[in-house]
Amino acid sequence: MVAFIIRRIVQAFLVMFIISSIGFAIKHNVGDPVWQITGISVSKAERERIREQLGLNDPVYIQYINFLKNAAHGDLGQSYFYKKPAADVILDKAPATLELVLVSSMIIVVLSIPLGVYAAIYPKRIFSRVVMGGSIVGVSIPVFLIAIMGVYLFSVHLGWLPSFGRGATVNVGGWRTGFLTVDGWLHLILPSLSLSSIMLPLFIRLIRSEMMEVLESDYIRYAWAKGLKKYRIWFLHAFKNTLLPVITVGGVQLGITIAFTILTETVFQWQGLGFLFMEAVERSDTALLVAYLMFVGMIMVVVNTVVDIIYGVVNPTVRIAGTK
Amino acid sequence: MTDRWQRFKKSALFHDFKGDKVAIVSFATLVLLFICAFSAPLIAPYNPYDSANIDIMSSEIPPVWMAGGTNDYLLGTDAQGRDLLSTMIYGMRISIIIGICAVALQAVIGIIIGLIAGYYGGKLDGFFMRLADVQLSFSYLMVAIFVSAVLQAAVGVGRFAEIAVPFLIIVIGLAQWPQYARTVRASVLAEKKKEYVEAARVTGFGAHRIMWRHILPNCMSPILVLSTIQVANAVMSEAALSFLGLGMPVTRPSLGSLINAGFEYIFSGSWWITAFPGVLLVILVLAVNLLGDFLRDALNPKLYKG
């Protein structure tokens, strides 16, 4: 356990350090923020003065040292565009992305488990074949294409669902949530479905193949031989053992889901972190870029840790991964 | 050669293949698409890279069966007046080249690192696997966005069109190596324990010879299955990057940048500019995925999970 905790902390620091370096490497490549905060007819000399004021003319290593110094105090710099500390902006936008990821994860869990289990138990049935066929088609359609088709069909053509944004949100203790209004839920439907479209087929296939593997195993045969009820075998014995690999993969996939929010949020103008990231790239709002990277890195370290702990809880025979 | 072919015909893989209609159809589709893509200059009605063929005045002509369509442009033209069919064939060629080369690059990096990490173990292993962990905790898309930002600045802008293809290959290749490294490492760890490796060491073979000539061939089935999946992924990644505007330039479009360019026209009625490349992309990726599925069932390798 000690080793586990130390390892995680070390990993977190490593991640943060690498990210901040990468962030700094690209900082100078995504453009000059001074162009973004001044009108075009401002004179060159005036621009140079602003650049000097912002410390952009300092040598890169000095800027980096300054950044690390401030970061140690929790200050990730000022967002040029929002005129606020970058960390504040990230925290403002995080609820949108987290809610989107949460709802898509729910969709994935709620749909993939029954479908995957069904397809594993009755692999020959027509419905299973349809599910499996559908899932491989689903894997093959890029997420942005699904999003575009969704907007075209449900918003523009049929006019049933809103085409962009989060709709009405309610501020609950600083957390701006879309869960408390009907409008918010309507706005969630298309983006969350699009986002889950990439992972849902993968999870159905994963659950099916793991479940089938478990059903083939000796102890399940033994359970049949013992004459246990089939639901007991399927859900208590087989499914429980299916969960382990699913959880491990699930944790990693969550990271990919967060990245795919960049695509989904771009299409739907969903005001979350992914959208913020692309905007920050376009606006060369470099403090935001670095803050975003560090935030996502932090989330991933936390998620990996949680996955490892859950893994240990679900399967007490293996102690937490990474310890003996 | 014929000998090998004979043996292949007798193999279990071929036997399975013959019995699997889906695999046959997807393989045939893939072969057809590849032939089309690589004989693009021969079969495409126009050369979309030759500006003599492009006239802005013939832009957004609908497909031949729609009102306003002409026989000159079977699937219509795009917003620049390029023949859509030709542009798609050339675009598919770029997508396929990027997909395959990117996978080759990831495979080379991943296999080298996986072999070294798995075979030598110890600190080297620890270092590479931590690196892979860290990189995997960011998805490839994000990694690709960073790498592309850094590289784009490094190469300057003037010659971007010429280096865009190798550029994307490097971006996607660098973003995806951990998948290979982990799979290869897992296989190497399993193979390393087997006595044929000890036999090779007793004979005095060097580590390189053992890794490359003895262990690696035994890791091929997971690598093969992973490679098909990764080709599909790489084609999709390229499309995603192009969709975000970080991919192929508009003058040498891939399927992804064609979809992106057409996206702006989807409400205006010129749906074909985005729809046809979209359908082609899905067919291409689907065929690769179905083939990968077949291989996975037939070879039944243990892939590294997660």
Place this chain on the structure above:
Amino acid sequence: MKKLACLALALLIALSLGTAVNAKSLNLAMDADPVSLDPQVQLSGGMLQYSHMVFDPLVRWTKEMTFEPRLAERWERIDENTVRFYLRKGVTFHSGNPFTAKDIVWTVDRLKRSQDFKGLFEPFVGAAAVDDHTVDLVTKKPYPLLLNMSTYIFAMDSVFYTGTDERGLPKDAIVKTGYSFANVNESGTGKYRVTHREQGVRNVFEAYKNYWDAESPGNVDTIILTPIKKDATRVAALLSGDVDFIMPVPPQDYDRIAATDGVKLATMPGSRVITFQLNQKRREEFTNPKVRQAIVYAVNNEGIAEKIMKGKATAAGQQAPEGYLGYVEELKPRYDLAKARKLMKEAGYPKGFECTMIAPNNRYVNDDKIAEAVVSMLGRINIKVNLKTMPKAQYWDQFDAQTADIQMIGWHPDTEDSANYTEFLLMCPNKETGYGQYNSGNYCNPKVDELILACQSETDRDKRAAMLQEVERILHNDAAFVPLHWQHLSWAGKDALNILPIVNVMNFPYFGDLVID
């Protein structure tokens, strides 16, 4: 308490979405929202649009490019350097403070400090209050564009913005990248107050009940401004009924919107000219006027205007559009491929050459598509062009560093005057004076410089026009740049909106005057 208020407000908005019919509210989607509440922090189209909603200028442009009194009821020229403005009485700021001449003096002082505006107000000495409702604007020398510049004087509440805030910082500070009192608080005399602002997401403007302009027919009480950056998403939002009004409209969707029931399209010729500059320092070929002319002749800018801009652009043969002083009737677009090829041969480049081009991909309407089309057009006279398009965030750096041989730039004069184009784009680049700041073609003609400098203090309209037209002719003959077109401005909204009366060539829709049926 604050949280509770936010909660209540959010619920209110949620409710109002359902019952928007009677409240005459406007759901507005633009490509960007104001970057700050301080009208002097940045000189950009978005900020000026905001300023016209929340603040009032001394005078403003009419649709016909004449001046309309706003806070100034009338004005007169006292001597060659001074114009006296008589201010409207009984006007109050949103804070409740009365509006007086002091506020104008304060505003002009601050403009001269603002990093973005100080350039424009350089010719001014300042403003001087004569009495509470009379103020003199004084320039250093005779200045023909004094009234033009008065459209930028949006009265700020000098009492409200004086002193220090709760953080102990001066309230009048102009801060571009961080917190300032003025960035998050406003007190203007305009029709709308900012009641809710979530930057980049949603901005709510409510009508100010003591607004002075009772004659305005406008009947919109609430404006909800949502920035939607992606063209297709913005159009989808209008078509799906999520918003009532969008600007700008991408040309490719003009037909679709025009053909859709319930929404309508409004367009108007604009004054932003899109051009390419041919860098004579990077490319020896471009120093040859024949090559430059060949390129101009090879570019089918009428085709671009018709196809890429869907007819909603005017192909250009010069910098200034019709209606500007410098406009010369006979300078027409010159597409003629045969002549272009002939010129190339005469110049000694029958086999052409290879060069590079950069263009932004999110700055001007369809900028990347235009560049792409020009690349294939130049291909026809054997000039092989390597094109790279990039977001504007990276573009200006590259433009400034002149990294490519051919670079795109569009220009809209802040002064609404012909000379402004040449001052920035085509005068000999000079670091001291700042002229030719965006002249990446490095075109330099002393005669042009001479004429432009002379017309800066020429107050005789006819003499000035003659000089400016002379400049356009020289540039045309020299093929100093590649003119493409003047972008049209475009707006689209639901049928109930009377859009046309409130829009103008500057692209500042006067939402205060908007009538919804």
Place this chain on the structure above:
Amino acid sequence: MNAPFSDKTKPLLSVRDLSKIFDISGGFLDQLTLKNGRLRREKTTVKALNRVSFDIAPGETFSVVGESGCGKSTLGRTVIGLYPPDGGEVHYGGERIDTLSSRRMLPFRRRMQMVFQDPYASLNPRKRVAAILEEPLRFHHPDMTADEVGDRVKEVMEQVGGDVQWLTRLPHEFSGGQRQRISIARALVVDPEFIVADEPISALDVSIQAQILNLMMDAREQRGLTYMFIAHDLSVVEHISTRVAVMYLGSLCEVADVDRLFADPRHPYTRALLSAIPRLGKKKSDHVRLKGEVPTPINLPTGCVFHGRCLYADERCVREIPELLKQDDGVLAACHGVEEGRL
């Protein structure tokens, strides 16, 4: 070819105080534990070999026997250089080989070979038999022509009772016995003088075992081979060995000529092992029952490693590690009881 080492008086292989410790505690972080609220670093190690010493003379078949897990495979692998030893020395033909670089080791690789236990894992499943046999030859004799290599492979193939047609096939097409023949052929193809055979027949059907044993014995005759034969089956050992070493928990208990060992076992553990061999006419009461179970090599017992299970152990056995001492008749035994004459 084996001329320099035909001198029977000098040992071909000499092992002195060989020790091997496996560290199973993982990385640095895994070694940290909390004890009494303080962070401590602890290593978990397995002592697989404890100061093992013996000599093998040219032409001998030296067998090592013991229960599974006693370290006999580790001993074989350490001797042949698959594992680097953690202490002690290995001399071959008078030269110390455990410290040689892999390049300097190369000449010895040709002279020392190994045959493995599992015929299914010891042949590379992706290589044809011809490749498996040719590769070592080409590697050690780069100057040989293709014909010479082919002839040599065929010759060895015939010697192990294989068929030339086998050469074009893949390992999975063969039975276990056939594969073990191929394994032996692979060892023989470089013409070695010393072979470590790690339980080469234990994975085979009983009917095949004898064939393989005979094959190995024939090869010894023809080529003058020296074997180190690792086995857990005493009855096999009795037939083929010249000398036998008995191992328990990484230590040697007894080393003796095969006849002496079977006729007159000294060490209590040897006695127990021998009594477990079923023989005709043997009374059941002769069977020596050992108490307890084999301890783990992670925490080795103090003193004599066998004391916990020994019927004759006394207080000295718990305290003091016995030396492997030479008896009057040349038998080596590590037992305080034998030394004191108690047994």
